Every structure is written in structure tokens, then in C-alpha cells.
Amino acid sequence: MPPRLSPLTTGLSAAITHRRLAGVLWLGLVFSALPAWVAFGPLFAPIDQGPFRESLLRGWDSWAFLSFLGVFPRETGIAFAAVGTSLVLSVLLDLLLTTGAVRVLLSGLPRPALRRTVAEGAALFRPVVWAFARYTVSLAFWIGLLVAGPVFLLGKIAGKDAAPNGALATFGLVWAVVASLAVAANVNLRFSLARIALATGQAANARGAYRAAKKVLREARPHAAGLWLFWLVLGLAIQAAFTALGVAMNPATSAGIAALVVVRQLGFWIFAMTRIGYQASLLRFAELKRPLPPLPLAHPFPPAPEEEASTAA
Amino acid sequence: MSSRVLAAAAVLGLFLPVLPAQALPAPRKIVDYDIRATLDDSRRELKGHETLRWTNPSDVPVAELKLHLYWNAFRNNRSTFFRESGGRLRGDQADEAEGFGSIDLTSMTRDGADLLPAARFESPDDGNRDDRTVLSVPLGSPVAPGETIALEIAWTSRIPRVFARAGYVRDFYMFGQWYPKVAVFEPRGRRRRAEPGWNAHQYHANSEFYADWGDYRVALTVPERYVVASAGALVKESREGGRKTLVFEQASVHDFAWSADPRFVVREDLFDPEKDLPAGELARAAKLLGRSEADLRAGFRPVKLRYYMQPDHAGQWTRYADAQKWALAWFGLYAFPYPYAQSSCVDPPEDGTGAMGMEYQTIFTGGTMRALGNWPLNGIREPEMIVIHEFGHGWWYGLVASNEFEESWMDEGINSFTEYEMMDRRYGGIARFPLGARIGSFDLGRIQTIRAREVDRLATPSWGFAPDAYGRNSYARAATAIDQIRRTLGEEAFWRAFRAWAERWRFDHPTTEDFLDAFRPAAEGKLETLFRETWYGNGTTDYAVTRVSSTEARPFEGYDDEGNRVTAPKKASGRKPPPGEKARAAKRYESVALVSRTGTIPLPVTIVLSFENGSTWRTTWDGKAPWLRLRTTYGSRLARAEVDPDRRIVLDANPWNNARYAGEKQGPSAAAKVRAYALHGVQILLSSLWLLR
Numbered sequence A: 001m002p003p004r005l006s007p008l009t010t011g012l013s014a015a016i017t018h019r020r021l022a023g024v025l026w027l028g029l030v031f032s033a034l035p036a037w038v039a040f041g042p043l044f045a046p047i048d049q050g051p052f053r054e055s056l057l058r059g060w061d062s063w064a065f066l067s068f069l070g071v072f073p074r075e076t077g078i079a080f081a082a083v084g085t086s087l088v089l090s091v092l093l094d095l096l097l098t099t100g101a102v103r104v105l106l107s108g109l110p111r112p113a114l115r116r117t118v119a120e121g122a123a124l125f126r127p128v129v130w131a132f133a134r135y136t137v138s139l140a141f142w143i144g145l146l147v148a149g150p151v152f153l154l155g156k157i158a159g160k161d162a163a164p165n166g167a168l169a170t171f172g173l174v175w176a177v178v179a180s181l182a183v184a185a186n187v188n189l190r191f192s193l194a195r196i197a198l199a200t201g202q203a204a205n206a207r208g209a210y211r212a213a214k215k216v217l218r219e220a221r222p223h224a225a226g227l228w229l230f231w232l233v234l235g236l237a238i239q240a241a242f243t244a245l246g247v248a249m250n251p252a253t254s255a256g257i258a259a260l261v262v263v264r265q266l267g268f269w270i271f272a273m274t275r276i277g278y279q280a281s282l283l284r285f286a287e288l289k290r291p292l293p294p295l296p297l298a299h300p301f302p303p304a305p306e307e308e309a310s311t312a313a
Numbered sequence B: 001m002s003s004r005v006l007a008a009a010a011v012l013g014l015f016l017p018v019l020p021a022q023a024l025p026a027p028r029k030i031v032d033y034d035i036r037a038t039l040d041d042s043r044r045e046l047k048g049h050e051t052l053r054w055t056n057p058s059d060v061p062v063a064e065l066k067l068h069l070y071w072n073a074f075r076n077n078r079s080t081f082f083r084e085s086g087g088r089l090r091g092d093q094a095d096e097a098e099g100f101g102s103i104d105l106t107s108m109t110r111d112g113a114d115l116l117p118a119a120r121f122e123s124p125d126d127g128n129r130d131d132r133t134v135l136s137v138p139l140g141s142p143v144a145p146g147e148t149i150a151l152e153i154a155w156t157s158r159i160p161r162v163f164a165r166a167g168y169v170r171d172f173y174m175f176g177q178w179y180p181k182v183a184v185f186e187p188r189g190r191r192r193r194a195e196p197g198w199n200a201h202q203y204h205a206n207s208e209f210y211a212d213w214g215d216y217r218v219a220l221t222v223p224e225r226y227v228v229a230s231a232g233a234l235v236k237e238s239r240e241g242g243r244k245t246l247v248f249e250q251a252s253v254h255d256f257a258w259s260a261d262p263r264f265v266v267r268e269d270l271f272d273p274e275k276d277l278p279a280g281e282l283a284r285a286a287k288l289l290g291r292s293e294a295d296l297r298a299g300f301r302p303v304k305l306r307y308y309m310q311p312d313h314a315g316q317w318t319r320y321a322d323a324q325k326w327a328l329a330w331f332g333l334y335a336f337p338y339p340y341a342q343s344s345c346v347d348p349p350e351d352g353t354g355a356m357g358m359e360y361q362t363i364f365t366g367g368t369m370r371a372l373g374n375w376p377l378n379g380i381r382e383p384e385m386i387v388i389h390e391f392g393h394g395w396w397y398g399l400v401a402s403n404e405f406e407e408s409w410m411d412e413g414i415n416s417f418t419e420y421e422m423m424d425r426r427y428g429g430i431a432r433f434p435l436g437a438r439i440g441s442f443d444l445g446r447i448q449t450i451r452a453r454e455v456d457r458l459a460t461p462s463w464g465f466a467p468d469a470y471g472r473n474s475y476a477r478a479a480t481a482i483d484q485i486r487r488t489l490g491e492e493a494f495w496r497a498f499r500a501w502a503e504r505w506r507f508d509h510p511t512t513e514d515f516l517d518a519f520r521p522a523a524e525g526k527l528e529t530l531f532r533e534t535w536y537g538n539g540t541t542d543y544a545v546t547r548v549s550s551t552e553a554r555p556f557e558g559y560d561d562e563g564n565r566v567t568a569p570k571k572a573s574g575r576k577p578p579p580g581e582k583a584r585a586a587k588r589y590e591s592v593a594l595v596s597r598t599g600t601i602p603l604p605v606t607i608v609l610s611f612e613n614g615s616t617w618r619t620t621w622d623g624k625a626p627w628l629r630l631r632t633t634y635g636s637r638l639a640r641a642e643v644d645p646d647r648r649i650v651l652d653a654n655p656w657n658n659a660r661y662a663g664e665k666q667g668p669s670a671a672a673k674v675r676a677y678a679l680h681g682v683q684i685l686l687s688s689l690w691l692l693r
């Protein structure tokens, strides 16, 4: 990370160079989706034995969709439970792997990416989970204070007999969107910078990490928020583009289905690259505010011999 | 009256003398209302006076009159309406403080004679002594057949906070069924009635209305700031002391509703048949109906359309107008053209959902939300659906004036059927989402129908349904059953009978049997079980392919006719057969498909057998036996058997058992495709959460 680069440039270049790290995040996504994937197997098996096989290969079928929900409500419910499991798993894995990714970015030793990311993430897992707990509480607190509270108050001020969608209600809606974004940016930045403080060893626990994050954020909040927003919008655009592409593919052959899966996973991997970019941007941002001490790796894996050759190149 | 008695009566109706099967050129005018009403918005009160002229349409003298005082449904929590609904209708709860409302007669005279002292409330449906919605008025001297009497009636109404169609919210007022309204005296033969008599029912949680046609002149006095929408045409306007009086007239209707709100944004449009009758639709209808385009076009006339919009939805009036113009075109082609010169659409505010989506003649209420005006929710076609549905009631209840109390399926069910058809044809269904997903209207109605464990008959009085069964039966199940008639008869036969039925019963009061009769000639008996099991029963049907097998046919073995023992040639292992022998020994396969029908409604159904070599074999089964075995010996293996491949059995309780594959599935897997998309959906959800952290 040459020091002359801005956080944004640093992030962009990291997103492209640290593709393997993004691959690790993507693997985490695949792994956490496994419960859902497994549950979907038996759930959708009747499709191939039933009357909707041909039409579903052609595309969307409103009757197949509705009658599936009507005929298999219990099975659908079980699958939803599996999706819930995936959700929990994904939150935990994301905490583990993103933390590990930050450590790997700091170390400048990108390989072996998977083992190193997992090992480094595991070393910091406990404090990061505490930091995340603090993140959830503060997210709920600030949303309550700055979004739900004001919107509720505006409703009270308007009174029971206010016409719907009046000026106050419209203001409330706009306020809710803007304030939610501001809260999300702020809470997110504090958590991410706290994680960086943990990763750099500037703090030993969640409380200290948040204190460090607060210091880094001070006076440069708009800059940090800009970074957050940039990576958010870029990420959403990539998600939207690949979602639209995936739907447009609408495959009718086995090869087509395989291609769909590949394209879609490629999309998630590229999306993961934007998250690596975001973390790298924040690292650079934190570094500019406060020079980072040398990094002792938790598990300094010796590079594998063949990797030595490639990193030397 | 219990539903059983009613169903029996309807079946008996078959043998009773029926009115000549002739359409009326215009409605029979039985009533005439001259109403003056004043809205006191500060007291939430309405004072009214009406001159009610009523003509005895029967051949017997009538000694008493029955009046509907509908707003007494909201009088207290002892009314039949409240007892049945718990003060809740269509998801709207009566306001505890302001949900009550009432209508009290302050005077009623006939030729100066006071009729009030002898009048008494009655509860013909449930004997509830606290209900005040039907008033029986002894007339002093009987009204001779054909004689017209005039009653002078004055009343005061307390206006409820709206939760069931009528009432106020802030400055928005909706007045429906708001004046003392005479019930229907049915002569012998009307709606297949054996003896003449009053048809007057209480206001129930689920009941709607039934009335005779006539002319209305209504003078409404309101504070000047109000914009008034009404069923009639404005003929006079005067102002005095901060109030204005608007006089509206409407001939040949059986209902008169109005609405007032100072915030209404009025938008006007014109349905011009020259422009708004889609040429493609005209051609399609002409072909289906076997009539010339000129003939179909002839009855259309321009209709003035008015939209009384809430300011926060004002922009959505074009959606209302688009839907209404399509409905005007569609109904004009497949039923009959709209006969009135104007139509008004009232857009209730979002905190007055109880007033949304209600039909009255030449006026109806729409329903939308501001959020539905913008992406991505604008793909939800609820505003269009509500307009098509409520304006559609202008035909089913309005012009083909069934008895909504006793046969709710005839207004809601037929109307849902035409609504589904119009929504699917014009908008591709009730909702279209980004990325290609959509929800079809018929599909949505159908799924509500077939997955319910049905306990009721369609022909059940609206207050006689089992809990939660009114809505499903009156709307979705009836619409699906009518669709089943269409799918069984085919488009041409169905629409010809449907239009003939609509034209025959325009300006008249049909019954369930009149509707079913319309399809009997084309059905040639095919539909009787459907009619019996659906309109008069709670029957179901489910077709399924229960078994498919295909095995190599074994060569002849055993004793032949000469008594010789024949043994099958041994399988030549390892030896390649010479080329000629291979051709002779071409393999044949014995294939069996077992198709079953469970449930009580046999309907003719198509079965398709598909073989591995790509050939298919189609046949039709009358479905009368509980099962059918199809057996064939053919030079290719049976790959798949499917019953009802064209999705004609819309009452089929489980479509997922309609096909079965023999052996391993060949080719691409739709399950894998759906699973992949579902996985991606989950991955989108999980990975998008990264953005939060």
C-alpha cells in the first residue's frame, strides 16, 4: 500500500489485486447458503416429476408459483427455516472472514488466502463479536432515536385527523430515508473502524476499539461517509446488474443452467471484491488519520514454495 | 332462511312458471325518489326529506311497505351487522368512539296520515329483536295492483366514522345506502317466485343490496367548501349563507350514492368509442361472438368520466381512467354497452379504506395508496383492479340486478370472473414485478378456491355462509367455477351464451338458475354435475396421473393355438445380431398410464402420452369413472403421461399430480433451474447484508 494513494484509489486497487481475498468472502457466502441449498433439493424435486417442468424451463409461470405455495406450504415453511439458518451462519462467517481479510490486507501477505484469512479472523473473533453486539445495539438505538422516534413524533404532531400523505408525513418519509442512511453510515463506519483498530492491535477489546474508531472518525466523518456511500452504491449496482443478467439468462438447457450458476457466482465474487475494496479504503483512511504500528501476525504461515515464485514475480 | 331451504327453492324453481325469456328495453320503474338532504358537517349529521313514490308491480293488493334503514346497521353493538361482524369489515375496524351511526325517521305520512305509530322493526333473517334495519309500515289502505302511492318521509342520520362503505373520515364523506329505501315487492314469477311478496333482508355483515329501478332527483345542501360527487347529473346549483345546494338527477337507477370532500381534485375524461374501443378487441369479440363488428359497435355511446381524486393520489387518475376505458370497451363487447351518459369515480383517502372499492350505480369508489404510484410498487395493479371490479358492478348488480342478499355469488362472483379476465388480458394479471415475475388474476382466484376445505355452496344467502366462507365463495370460487364452464364449453360457445345471458337480463333481476340455464343448451348435460356440486354443493375434483410404466414387450411364450410350446429366443450375449435380424427384432414396449379422478365433479379431460421418440398421443376422457387405464404397445418407450395439459380443469384441487414420468427424467432439469434461482435469491439476501456491516 504505497502511502501516497488516497483511500478510494487504495480501495479500488485492492479490490482488483486482492481477488483471492474476495474469493474467500465468496466461499463464505457459498458455505452459509448451504443449508438453504440443501433444503431446496427436496423442496423443488416435485418440479421434475410434475406438469410444470416444461413451462418452468421456458420461464416464469404464475400458476406454477402460486399452486406450488398452495400445495407445498409445509415444505416451503421448512425451506424458509433453512434460509434462516443460512442467515445466521452468514452473519457469523462474515464477521470471521472480513476480519481475517482486514488482517491479510494489513499484512501484505495475501497467501495462502483462505487459511490465513480464517486463522487471522479466528484470532480476533471474540472481540469482533463483542464489537458487533455493540454495533447491533447502537444501530437499534440510533434508528429508534433518529428515525422511528421523529417519525412517530411527526405523526403525533400531525394528529389523528391529519390527511394522509400531508406535508408532515412526506417530510417524515424523506427524513426516515435520509436519517436511516446517515445512521447506517455512521454505525457501520464505527464498527468497521473498530474492527480495524482490533486488527491493527491498537485496541485489545471492543470498547477500546470503538474509542479508537471514534478518534479516527473525528473531523473526517464526511470523507468516511463518502467512502461508505461510494462502495455501497457500487455494490448495489453490481448486485442489480448481475441479478438482471441472471434473470435474463432464463436457461432452458443443462448447459444453460450451469452457465447461469457460473455467471451468478461470478457476480457474487465481483460483489465481494467491492467489500474488500471498502475495507482497504477504510484501512488507508485510518492509516492517514493515525499511522499504524507494525503488525504482528497471529499465525505467520510460511509461504508455500510454489507461491514464493509467484509472489516474487 | 337457511341455505338448505334456499338451495331447495332454487332447484324447485326449475319447475315453476318462468317469465317470458325476453329482454326488457328499459327498466321497469317501480320507485321514484325526490330527496332533499342537508349535511351538517360540524355535528356529523344529515337531515333528509324524501317523497317516495312506489308502484305496486304485482297483481295483488299490498297492505304494508317494507323500508330499509341501512345505517341502523351501525346503530349499536346489538345490530345484526355488529353481531355478525364484530364491528369489522374487510379488515376495517369500527372506531370505538365514532364508529356508530344511525338513521331515525322523524315523520312518515301518506296523504297526510301519519304512518309512524303503526310501523315496527322486524328481523326476517335472524329474529334479532335489536336490529333496526328493516321497517315494516302498515299503509292504512292497501295499494291496488298498478297503483302508485306517495310517502313523505323525514329523517335524521348520525354519520359513522367510515369502516363499512359509508361514513366520514375528517372532511371526506361517503353516502351509500343512506336514505330510507323501499324494499323490493316481487310479483309472482319474478326471480322464479311462486307467490308475490316482499323481499326485504336485514343489513348483515356480508350482505349487500337489492332494489327496484326508478328515477332520482336529489337536492344536496352542503357547506360551500365541499366538492360533491354524485350518481346523477348536476342540473341546478345555488348558494346561500355559506352553503350551496346542488340538485342532481338520474333516471333509471336503483341506487343513488354521493360523496363530498373539500380536497377532491376533479379530473374529467371522455370514453369515446371511436377512439377507445380497441380495434383488435372488436375483431376478436366479433369472431368469438359470431357477430359483425358494425353490429357490436352500434350500441356504444360516449361516456363522460369524472374522477374525484385525493390530492396525494391525483396523478393516479390516469391509471383509473385507463382501466375504466378498457372496462367500458370490454363490457360493451362481451356483455352490452354502458347505457348511461356518465360515470363518477370517488377516490377515498388512505385513512378511509372502509370506503374504498364499493359499487353504486353510475358512481363507485376506487382505492389506491400514494406508494402504489411509484416504482417498484406501481407494478401492483390494485388501483386498476379496483376500478375494473367496482365499475364492473355497474353490470353485475347495477344493470343485471341480482339479489345481492340472497345470491352474493351473482354480483361478486360474475364480477370477479369478468375482472380476472380483464386484468389478465390487459395487465397480464394483478401484479407485475421487475425482472419478469407476475401474478395472474385467475391464478390468484383459483388458488384461493382449490386449496380450501370447502363446506359451503355458492348459492348460499350472504349471511348463511360458514365463518370465512363468504368471501371465498362469493368471489374467487364463483369466478373459478364460471371459468370452469368456459374451459369446458370453449371460448366461442361460452362467450355467446354469456353475452346472450347478459343482454337477456339487462334491467332485470335474474337468479342462479337463470345464469346456469344460459349455458345448458351448449353444455348438452356435460355441466350438470358441476352445477350441482358447485352451486348447490361443496364438491371438488382432482385429476392425477397415478402410475406410469413402460417395459420392453416380451416375445411370445407358452402354448400357441396349435398347442405347440413356444419358447422365447435366448438373449444372445456377446453375439452381434446380423443386420437383418436387428430390424425384425425391433423392440416394442408395453406402456401403462393410470389416470384417476378423486372428488365429485367429473369433467371431460385431455390426456397426453409422450413417448421417447418424440411422438405424442392425445385422447379425451369423460372423467366419469374413478380411474382410467391407458395401455399401449408401441415401438418407443412411454416417457410421460399428463392429464389436462391445457389447464382446462381450473377446479383441479392439486395440479402438481397431473403429470408423471416413467423412469429417469431425461433432459434439462427444471428443478435444478428453480433451485439455482432460489439459491441466488438467498445469496442476494445474505450478501446484501454485508452492506450493512
Ligand SMILES: [Zn+2]
Binding pocket: B389, B393, B411, B412, B415
Ligand atoms: Zn365486488
